[in-house]
Amino acid sequence: MSTIIVFGPTGKVGSLVALNVASAGHKTILAMRDPSKPIPVLESDSNSYTRVKADLSDPASVSAAVKETGAKSAFIYVPPGTRDALRDTLEALKDAGIEFVVFLSSYSINGTGQELSSIPQEEIIPYMHASVELNLKAVFGSAYVGLRAGGFATNTLAWVDGVRAGTVKLYMPKFEFDYIAEADIARVGASILTSKDRQAIPPELLVIGPRLVTQEAAVGIIAKTIGKEVKVEELSYEQGVQFAISSGIPPFVAKYLYGKLSTGEGGFTQALISEGSGNIERYTGRKAETYEDWAERNKAVFSG
Template sequence: MSNPSVIVFGPTGGIGSIAARVAHEQGAKIFLAMRDVSKPIPGLTPDQEQEGGFERIQADLLDTESIKAAVAKSGAKHAFIYLLFGVSDGMRSAIEALKSAGIKFVVFLSSSSVTVQSAGKDGLKGVPTSDFIAFAHAQVEINLQNIFGEGGYVAVRPSYFLSNTLRWSSMIRTGEVKVVAPDVTFDYIAPADISRVCAGFLIRGAKTPGGSPSPSSVTLCGPKIVSQRDALATIGKAIGKELAVKSVDQEDEGVEVFKADGIPEHIARDLVRKLLSRLENGGPLYKEDFYVEAAANVEKYSGQSPTEIAEWAFENKEQFV
């Protein structure tokens, strides 16, 4: 069976850009659906783009007519999409446009918070609105379920992006890093690992690398659960710089730390409260069986060992120094 034509919405993003390149390396014809077709794509030079036969198409997930036109022009049957925050219909109109235009299979970049919050008897419909990240992603998954059905989509649900550490970069350059609740732990999954899993599904459809049917959602975690303090120490060692950690344990000060990174106040406050709550209440980040399966899924679905913090930090050294 020949590899499908694939349309990637959001190819300038951290996951979409790598997923597009990896799917191309695996033999797919890639169409890059972009609001602004003049924007550069990370990791892809104009020469590489031309030599690889990538094609740019103007499209916006908020504009259903542009979606239909892009799919029709590309002839693609598989699509990669991401969440649009702030839409009121859980992206239903965009998903319907993809379906009506001829897309047969969708890879959706979701969130591991959906897995955690949908564990009850009500499943996706039971995800609370109070967890706005999980709720927003769950609404898209519900629409994919209703419109594309089993085998017509896979929601890839990564946990804590290792690239989130880049928000420390300006402070790392000074040698002192303000961290809210530095002893709180995360799993730190590399964007490339997420992207390789997404690319595999874009090529195969809803199948495992071995050819058996895959579940409609796949949760991913990084290879180790590490405190923010230890993650910073690892990054410092990888880039050859000694770093001092300034612990922030007051809500208002923590909000200012996040706002300095351009995060809106209401989101910053929610993040800080969650971090301080985890610090106060302790306990494991994940249930053991959840974590073991999610961490193993990276290699299971990508065929490659997961990326360690030190390796990623060294590869991205120029962004920290």
Template sequence: MASRKVIVFGPTGAVGSAAARTAESLGAEVTLAMRDTAKTIPGLDGAKEKKGAFERTQADLTKPDTVHDAVSKSGAKYAFIYLAFGMPDNMKSTIEALKSAGIELVVFLSSFTVRGDLGAIDPSDIIPYVHAQAELNLEEIFGADRFVAVRPGSFASNNLPYKAAIEKGEVKLWVPNAKLDNIVPEDIGTVCGTVLAKGPQDDQRAIYLYGPSLSTQNDTIMTLAKALGKDPKIKKADEQEAYKMFTEERGMPPHLANYMIRQARKAAPEGSDYHVFGTRIEEEHMLNVQNYSGRKATTLEEWAQQVFATS
């Protein structure tokens, strides 16, 4: 039986790298589609790449012609893609290029904020809106049963910018009681790679993924601080400070910073267990990483030891 041929766009990222490595470990031939083919891929050194069923090719999701060429050259029938922000057509031309080049199934890295009637999401809700527009284009071009939207919660790696403040001894947080699931990017990629190589379970077309437990922003910071051997003070930021943190320290454009501030105001009060930054989540979805990977989702403590304690 011939190996399944897949193409992974963005393999230099934590999610894309894990997706590529997982798909290859499950028997797929993997084309690594990269803007810069000379870049290092996390978890895949030269020897492993040469030994495995990997091949590099140049492509950029914002340039549909390169996408078409990369897919055609690879012979892949299954593709992993992520949202390319800023495309005026919400990736429609890129998705058309995937289809015309022979892709039969797309695994799309979306967001847990996408839910309900996708066409009714307000453009001011920028994160769910832009992901939903790409999903709608996928449905239009591929059909509802030929793409899988993987919708992860709050990335543990979003906490990396706090490291410097933790080490200095004081961290300011906007809505410290807002809860996070802190899913590890590598776990997301493992699920994506499994779907690429084996297909979705029970014909799932939207797979919500979360970390194994929820913790407040305050408790999240203290977990990371413990891995660093620090005991910082936590202070609540006001709205002006939050805006500055998002725009100046994290480099977010103003409309995205305003969305983050507005969304955090919806954070559920203490006692509301299954909310992530004000978005209600389904408890059973917290098992999806294990359902697809066969192992429990990485905890925040484990991730902190891997990333913070060793850095």
């Protein structure tokens, strides 16, 4: 069995990638800024993992972690504030012995309808992920997969306080998202990392939830799941941006995201849904999880 290093194992997706890789019998390395940080979903079988100190924004630490553990495959993401689209880090991974990479990318690249190199810098999220994918191609050739995930269901955890209080504040409540489950993203990522036929997997792979659900309807699904009445209060653009900033989203990102909601640009098409949800079933052998499924698994979080 191969040795696989997972960067970001404390995250919602990274922790489940590690869980699935270890469950498949592979030696699993958890690369962390703070190796002492607890990871609840992995604590029940903590002996299956080796922790090392490493930070994707620090190529030297990445190189040391790979050389120390002998890892041959890696799961990575793009940390906030990355300035060189991970170019130095990717070269460090390659030089240290990594042969294959799965990168947690974004469906928003497809939403632009443009070639990777043509996406303008103003398109903050697709540009950032496209830049990393371009660097992956330059450094690793075809030995990588950009896992282009849709809108995370976990984003709705920002509604927890509102749900408990009985009112969720939303800008553009009729806007639709796919609400892909983090478990599905992780299962696909782990399936690719542990595959014996990775050469047959395309370097750009969409993974998207099975259907579109409006924000308002998603609140209703949560309300029904926990058996509580929850109202929706519609916010103006300005109120929405301020609400996002108060939740910890950087101002320039909040303005970008809410601007996209305003124009409807970069949204999901049925073609994207079909392709992305089909890939989940193709690479995991199970249908994509619905938002109802996700809400049921997380109802204790919302009910408090």
